[in-house]
Amino acid sequence: MYEIELLVNGRPYRGTAESRTTLADFLRHSLGLTGTHLGCEHGVCGACTILVDGVSARGCLMLAVQADGAIVETVEGLARPDGTLHPLQQAFRDTHGLQCGFCTPGMLMTLVELLRETPSPTEGEVREAISGNICRCTGYQSIVNAALRASGSCTIEGEAP
DSSP: OOEEEEEEEEEEEEEEEOOOBHHHHHIISOOOOTOOOOSSSSSSOOTTTEEEEEEEETTTTTTTGGTTTTTTOOOGSSSOSSSSSOOHHHHHTTTOOTSSSSSSSHHHHHHHHHHHHHSSSSSHHHHHHGSSOOTTOOOOHHHHHHHHHHHTOTTSSSOOO
């Protein structure tokens, strides 16, 4: 067992993890942050996408011990403490981008990274960004619409102006 410390969604966490524990499992089982979904567990589907030090990462491919000292952002950290949805979450809701919801956390985190880097992306840039995330509902158009709707309402840090 290894002791690790993380800053997750702005809150410090300290815990222990076996060397083989994935970051996704640590978040879900040790911290109770079940928004990070595990789909394929091979890094292909993107359901477990989180941000580690501001960069998207597959939670199923990264070990918890590798994240020691990192800043981790999960879908639980997007909404404000008062429950106000992040502009991207609101856009997903407004454009029916949520669908069954399984891929949604990974899609959101992927698109948060995109909108931080490219506040006004083109449809092609949105499609390229989510090309590593699989939506089994095959409803990519609603997700693309949500990202385009949210663009411009997200600042560089991903917060509403």
